[in-house]
């Protein structure tokens with residue numbers, strides 16, 4: 001007899017085995033969607049020279065103390081600098097340099113007045129700028145380090161690289177970016193009833209949908225899926241493919257064959273390998289037969305063949321394991337509170353993860369089950385954007401109750417590349 005353990009404990013047993021993976025360097029152009037393998041520390045202040053944030057005139061603020069609309073002052077314009085060019089003279093208090101956004105502030109200048117507040121005039125073949133107000137020292141100067149100070153940690157390791165982080169990386173000159181290697185995750189589908197998607201249907205057979213679903217789930221979690229195809233329900237074939245997968249992948253996921261049927265060989269394979277069984281029964285629905293075992297420090301997830309059980313088993317156990325290998329601190333599905341919109345009155349001896357749909361209404365999260373909820377159902381997986389969590393030992397929940405939900409498509413932490 002198998003002894004069910006609580007979901008939390010099953011997760012803990014799995015996570016106790018996770019270790020952080022390796023890093024690799026990839027080009028800046030390819031790095032978005034990957035996970036940073038090192039902190040990004042400001043190796044220099046940004047900006048690294050004082051710059052003008054506007055088009056205007058760089059000047060010495062002291063020269064403007066007397067300026068007002070009644071008493072405009074005139075400064076001689078001795079040069080014009082655009083972004084990328086530098087005027088290397090030394091400005092005197094009676095002078096100004098016309099300066100464009102992004103250009104370096106000339107020596108001797110300590111403020112910029114915006115071009116809109118000035119008028120340029122010509123007198124005796126010379127250029128002058130007329131100024132009608134006092135300018136304060138430091139006004140309109142982007143100071144060294146204003147954006148990022150040298151030594152500051154700008155982005156932490158384990159963060160998924162998004163477009164804003166790409167900008168920071170480029171600013172510091174990373175043409176190669178340290179990212180975590182994607183853990184290789186093998187997918188093995190067991191079941192003599194399975195057909196490849198391109199094979200013609202035959203009576204009694206079904207298409208292998210789990211493999212492709214898992215492939216997408218693994219990618220979303222940041223792993224690199226490797227399809228090991230389907231294996232018939234024989235001990236030898238199953239063992240042989242699992243051994244191959246263990247040699248080639250960091251994590252091995254099997255689907256099906258993990259229960260107590262006559263042709264369920266996974267328990268025998270674990271035993272034959274001498275793998276350390278972490279659990280083979282979890283107090284949850286769907287997926288109570290979900291199993292996990294460790295062989296030579298590699299995790300074997302034995303997920304149910306039932307599509308919804310397979311999906312839930314992956315999200316609860318394999319996803320955080322992969323994310324931990326990637327060094328991500330946020331590993332688990334986002335948990336939120338929502339108001340149940342319909343009665344769900346089935347008594348729950350085990351914790352239920354009900355495929356559900358959440359939506360924001362009047363500043364609150366509403367949730368309702370998407371319909372068919374048996375573990376063999378595929379359609380509800382396509383409709384669900386959350387799992388409604390109903391703890392075990394309850395008699396069901398009435399509409400209006402506050403319930404926990406796990407968000408499935410939380411874009412902030414998906415990896416897409």
Ligand code: AMP
Nearest residue numbers: 189191208209210211256257304305306
């Ligand atoms: P099992 O876990 O092997 O007892 O399978 C449970 C149910 O899931 C059976 O109805 C199987 O036919 C079905 N099933 C198993 N593997 C897959 C798969 N890869 N894709 C879709 N359904 C599957």
Ligand code: MG
Nearest residue numbers: 191256257305
């Ligand atoms: Mg089977």
